[in-house]
Amino acid sequence: MKPFEFKDGQNSWQTDSETLLHFYAAVDWNDPRHKALSELVTTSNQALIDAGFPITPVELKWLHITVDQISGRPANRIAQAERDKLITEVTDRLNDLAPIEVTVGSLLSYHSGVIADLHPDQQLADLHHAAREGICAALGEEACQYHWGLQHLTTAYAYAEADSDAAQRILRRARPSHAPLHINAVHLVDVTARTTTQGKTITWDHLETIRLRG
Template identity: 35%
Template sequence: MKAFHPTFGTKPWPDGLRVLQVYALPDLPEGSALRTLFVGLRKALAGLPVEPLSDDRAHITLDMITDAPAAAIGTAERAELADRLRAEVAGLGPIALQAGSPIAYRTGVRLDLHPDDRLAVLQHRVRAAVHRVRGAESTGYPLGVLHMTAGYAIADTDSDELAQIVHRVRPGHAPFTVGRIVLVEVSWRRVVPSGGDEPVWRIDWDTIETVPLDR
C-alpha cells in the first residue's frame, strides 16, 4: 500500500484548493450496523499508518468538477447545478446497499458496495446534470467501481498484513441506505494529527445543497 495523495481529476490536488463535488451520503442512525462497522475499523487501524474517516465524513464520491476550482463557480451557477441535480435524480428513490467486506486497497481501506446497479444509475444521472450545466469537458474524474473509503494510508505499508487485520473486523458487512446526495465544496489539507509527528491529508467540506432521493 502506498501513501495516499488526493487528486483533482487526474492531477495532484494542491493543499487547501476548494473544489465542487457531488457525494452520496450514507444514512447513519445511532446504533446502525454501518456505525458499528466504522467503529470496529477505527479500533483495528489504531497504531497503523492509516488515517480513518470519522462518521460525519463518510461519503461515496459520485462526481467532481475539474475544469475550474470552486472559487470560479459563482452563486447563480451553483444554484443551477442544484436545480439540475434535483431534476435528474427525481423519482429514483432511496438506495438500499450493503457495505463490506473491508478491502486493503492501493492507498487505503475501502468498503465494497453491493448491489451497486442503482448507485451506478445515480452516478450517471449526476454526471448528466453537471454536463447539462457546464459541458462535457467539466468532469475529468474517472468513473469506476463505486466504493466508500474508510481510511487513507499515510505511509507505505504492507497491504497483506493490513488485509488480514481488516478482514477480522466484525461485523464485516453492514446494510445501509443512501437517501440523499449533496453538492459540496471540498478541500484537502495537510495537518498534523493530535499525538502525531507527520502531517496527513484530511478532507473537509461545506454543503452547498442537499438533494433528497425521493420517489
C-alpha cells in the same frame, strides 16, 4: 499500501489552494439502521491503529460515497448563477430516482488506504450517470473529467507506506464484516482536502441537499 493522492479529475489536486465542488452521498447517522456501519468502521480502524498502521481514519461525520466531482475548476471560480444551474440540472435528473439500499463490506486493504466494497452496483451507477449528465449540462464536458470506477466507501487514508497484506489479515477479522447503508439524498458540498505528515482528511461545507423521491 502507499500515501493517498487527492485528484482533481485526472490531475493532482492543489489542496493547499483549492476546494472543489462534489456531489456526495453522506451517511445519515440519525438513522438507527446505520449502527452496524458505525461499529464496522470504528472497530476496524482501531484495530489497524493498534497494530501501528499509518492510517488516518475517516471520522464518521465525513464518511461518504463520491457520486461525482466538478473537476478542473476550483469552487471559488464557480459563480452563484452557475451553481444554481448546476443544482437545477442535477435535481431534474435525480428526482425520478428512488432511495437506495446497499451493503457495505467486505473491507479491503487498498493501494492507498482502506475501502469497503458496495453492493449492488447498478443503482449507484444510475445515481452517478444522472448527476454527471446534470453537471455536463450545467458546466460543460470539461467539468466532467473525474474518473468514476467501481464504487466504494473509504474508511481510512494511508499517509505512509505499509504492508497491505498484513492490513488485510486484520481487516478480515473485523466483525460485523458487513453493514447496511440507506441512501435517500445526494448533497452538493464544497470539499477541502488536507495532507500533513501524520494524516490525510476530507471535510466539506454543505451547500444543497437533493432528495431521492422515486
